[in-house]
Amino acid sequence: xxxxxxxxxxxxxxxxxxxxxxxxxxxxxxxxxxxxxxxxxxxxxxxxxxxxxxxxxxxxxxxxxxxxxxxxxxxxxxxxxxxxxxxxxxxxxxxxxxxxxxxxxxxxxxxxxxxxxxxxxxxxxxxxxxxxxxxxxxxxxxxxxxxxxxxxxxxxxxxxxxxxxxxxxxxxxxxxxxxxxxxxxxxxxxxxxxxxxxxxxxxxxxxxxxxxxxxxxxxxxxxxxxxxxxxxxxxxxxxxxxxxxxxxxxxxxxxxxxxxxxxxxxxxxxxxxxxxxxxxxxxxxxxxxxxxxxxxxxxxxxxxxxxxxxxxxxxxxxxxxxxxxxxxxxxxxxxxxxxxxxxxxxx
Amino acid sequence: xxxxxxxxxxxxxxxxxxxxxxxxxxxxxxxxxxxxxxxxxxxxxxxxxxxxxxxxxxxxxxxxxxxxxxxxxxxxxxxxxxxxxxxxxxxxxxxxxxxxxxxxxxxxxxxxxxxxxxxxxxxxxxxxxxxxxxxxxxxxxxxxxxxxxxxxxxxxxxxxxxxxxxxxxxxxxxxxxxxxxxxxxxxxxxxxxxxxxxxxxxxxxxxxxxxxxxxxxxxxxxxxxxxxxxxxxxxxxxxxxxxxxxxxxxxxxxxxxxxxxxxxxxxxxxxxxxxxxxxxxxxxxxxxxxxxxxxxxxxxxxxxxxxxxxxxxxxxxxxxxxxxxxxxxxxxxxxxxxxxxxxxxxx
DNA sequence: TTGTATGCGTTATCAA
DNA sequence: TTGATAACGCATACAA
Numbered sequence: 034x035x036x037x038x039x040x041x042x043x044x045x046x047x048x049x050x051x052x053x054x055x056x057x058x059x060x061x062x063x064x065x066x067x068x069x070x071x072x073x074x075x076x077x078x079x080x081x082x083x084x085x086x087x088x089x090x091x092x093x094x095x096x097x098x099x100x101x102x103x104x105x106x107x108x109x110x111x112x113x114x115x116x117x118x119x120x121x122x123x124x125x126x127x128x129x130x131x132x133x134x135x136x137x138x139x140x141x142x143x144x145x146x147x148x149x150x151x152x153x154x155x156x157x158x159x160x161x162x163x164x165x166x167x168x169x170x171x172x173x174x175x176x177x178x179x180x181x182x183x184x185x186x187x188x189x190x191x192x193x194x195x196x197x198x199x200x201x202x203x204x205x206x207x208x209x210x211x212x213x214x215x216x217x218x219x220x221x222x223x224x225x226x227x228x229x230x231x232x233x234x235x236x237x238x239x240x241x242x243x244x245x246x247x248x249x250x251x252x253x254x255x256x257x258x259x260x261x262x263x264x265x266x267x268x269x270x271x272x273x274x275x276x277x278x279x280x281x282x283x284x285x286x287x288x289x290x291x292x293x294x295x296x297x298x299x300x301x302x303x304x305x306x307x308x309x310x311x312x313x314x315x316x317x318x319x320x321x322x323x324x325x326x327x328x329x330x331x332x333x334x335x336x337x338x339x340x341x342x343x344x345x346x347x348x349x350x351x352x353x354x355x356x357x358x359x360x361x362x363x364x365x366x367x368x369x370x371x372x373x374x375x376x377x378x379x380x
Numbered sequence: 381x382x383x384x385x386x387x388x389x390x391x392x393x394x395x396x397x398x399x400x401x402x403x404x405x406x407x408x409x410x411x412x413x414x415x416x417x418x419x420x421x422x423x424x425x426x427x428x429x430x431x432x433x434x435x436x437x438x439x440x441x442x443x444x445x446x447x448x449x450x451x452x453x454x455x456x457x458x459x460x461x462x463x464x465x466x467x468x469x470x471x472x473x474x475x476x477x478x479x480x481x482x483x484x485x486x487x488x489x490x491x492x493x494x495x496x497x498x499x500x501x502x503x504x505x506x507x508x509x510x511x512x513x514x515x516x517x518x519x520x521x522x523x524x525x526x527x528x529x530x531x532x533x534x535x536x537x538x539x540x541x542x543x544x545x546x547x548x549x550x551x552x553x554x555x556x557x558x559x560x561x562x563x564x565x566x567x568x569x570x571x572x573x574x575x576x577x578x579x580x581x582x583x584x585x586x587x588x589x590x591x592x593x594x595x596x597x598x599x600x601x602x603x604x605x606x607x608x609x610x611x612x613x614x615x616x617x618x619x620x621x622x623x624x625x626x627x628x629x630x631x632x633x634x635x636x637x638x639x640x641x642x643x644x645x646x647x648x649x650x651x652x653x654x655x656x657x658x659x660x661x662x663x664x665x666x667x668x669x670x671x672x673x674x675x676x677x678x679x680x681x682x683x684x685x686x687x688x689x690x691x692x693x694x695x696x697x698x699x700x701x702x703x704x705x706x707x708x709x710x711x712x713x714x715x716x717x718x719x720x721x722x723x724x725x726x727x
Numbered sequence: 728t729t730g731t732a733t734g735c736g737t738t739a740t741c742a743a
Numbered sequence: 744t745t746g747a748t749a750a751c752g753c754a755t756a757c758a759a
Contacts, residue, residue, distance in 0.1 A: 084434035085752035109456035290663040316637040432736035
């Protein structure tokens with residue numbers, strides 16, 4: 034049987050309260066007492082029962098992170114960053130996969146695990162405009178992304194419009210004029226797809242290039258497969274793009290694959306830029322030019338804001354909105370890389 | 381304030397025990413009673429306090445999954461599969477990233493979160509031969525992989541030797557003779573690196589090809605970057621490989637990248653095969669031939685074994701060892717793909 | 728500086 | 744089929 038505080042107290046010849054004080058780092062304890070308690074803890078191999086503490090304090094030391102799926106590299110890398118940032122603060126992360134399904138996103142918010150976690154970092158996809166009220170929950174929440182009502186809750190978000198504009202401008206500066214977009218969600222305004230498309234349109238407009246509807250490739254889910262499919266459709270419909278702005282890297286890599294399977298050269302025939310800066314893009318062939326949206330900054334900021342909420346009383350919490358810095362990483366899918374360093378090893 | 385069972389009981393005019401019975405699906409309840417309780421639960425928006433249940437039952441409904449890092453796509457996809465498999469069983473997954481650090485792997489086993497989780501699915505990297513005793517813990521554990529002492533604990537593992545042998549044989553069947561390995565851990569016997577290398581050696585031996593030490597490329601961590609580096613070293617040291625067996629896909633993709641940067645054609649000059657069947661390999665250029673080690677099967681089996689342990693008394697539990705099925709996925713990095721389906725869109 | 732006593736919300740025992 | 748009541752292990756108000 035696992036030892037309890039009582040056992041430790043008995044062995045150390047003190048009260049349970051003293052053991053509790055030692056365990057929780059209460060400062061006013063005589064050194065000799067503390068030493069005796071610590072010795073007893075060691076002797077009994079005592080471990081605090083977290084469940085009991087939770088029941089008593091209402092805190093668990095666990096925060097939830099809700100993402101669409103870990104199979105999407107961006108979210109896997111985001112989860113990695115959040116776990117590390119939380120670990121620094123002594124928090125553990127419970128990951129909820131919503132599969133982008135509205136029903137599961139609602140479940141996360143309804144707080145089925147409310148008693149299990151102290152707060153939630155939420156990256157919604159299915160919820161959107163019109164769902165603002167759902168976010169008025171009575172536990173700490175930080176939203177990643179821009180879909181939700183601005184004033185009621187903390188947001189940490191990318192500079193979607195500005196970054197997308199910069200990405201498009203990068204392509205324009207290379208002389209491209211028929212720039213396709215992969216991953217469009219028709220009619221969407223407030224989500225990542227809508228905002229990034231807006232940035233694209235801004236850039237074209239500023240350059241005096243008309244928007245050609247045929248260059249807008251839809252893709253609901255942002256996977257490699259859907260990127261490849263959208264690219265295939267664009268090519269088969271005769272859109273004749275000389276560049277592609279994929280709204281995330283996974284789709285960009287799918288598009289890159291599709292282009293090359295069809296014998297098109299990247300970047301000579303078609304330049305490709307993505308969005309997210311996942312590690313995978315550094316090693317594709319050619320490597321992928323992309324927007325680095327500041328993932329680590331987003332993760333650490335989200336954890337920080339969540340902790341602030343957890344510590345303050347709900348009434349006195351002022352919702353914040355933080356934008357992460359972004360940058361363009363120029364790589365081989367838009368700029369021709371230097372030729373091979375040395376001749377081929379084989380004849 | 382959140383409602384408790386007491387509140388529900390009072391509103392429904394029953395005892396708290398009856399509410400508990402309803403919540404837990406106890407069958408012998410009069411229908412009218414059950415209906416009244418359910419109505420009260422609905423009315424009060426009651427949600428079970430998991431912490432209290434945990435304290436009472438000692439169960440949390442959470443299982444831990446310890447992996448090196450989610451940034452490695454194989455582990456991200458594995459985590460995805462485990463979460464889904466656990467969800468089906470009503471379990472939630474807490475992910476621990478060990479970063480392949482021995483110290484953190486020990487922490488996981490020492491059970492700092494023992495009271496928080498009902499069991500552990502553990503994918504060790506740093507621990508290995510000689511650490512068998514560490515696994516004799518008093519909570520349910522399922523180990524993924526082969527590093528540990530066979531008899532004491534449940535294992536779910538890939539057929540590392542056989543699959544690696546099949547991968548190598550695939551290359552040999554293509555007429556390759558100078559087959560490099562990327563990701564070797566010198567001296568290791570019992571881990572994935574050692575076993576897969578053994579499979580490689582078996583295949584060479586069976587084909588009468590001598591093992592050339594210069595073709596064995598070391599890489600401690602199995603990342604894209606280390607794969608690229610190992611590949612670069614092999615090429616620069618004049619090993620002159622005509623094929624590469626990377627011990628996982630991430631390294632294979634790094635190697636693929638490195639080869640192409642250096643102007644080598646894949647598969648014509650050098651064929652490449654990986655191990656893991658991560659989604660990324662379907663979309664690389666060329667797409668990656670790889671070993672599919674049965675990830676989903678591994679995940680669901682691990683969850684099943686863990687649940688069996690959780691339900692049985694430790695004494696009566698017979699440790700099992702399950703091998704997942706594997707298969708070779710032939711793709712463009714070893715077999716020349718069909719030429720472009722249609723001519724280039726651009727002149 | 729340390730001890731005593733109480734209750735967090737649930738489940739389990741036993742009786743009715 | 745249902746109810747009363749005692750734990751589960753800890754933190755904390757209050758006392759000493």
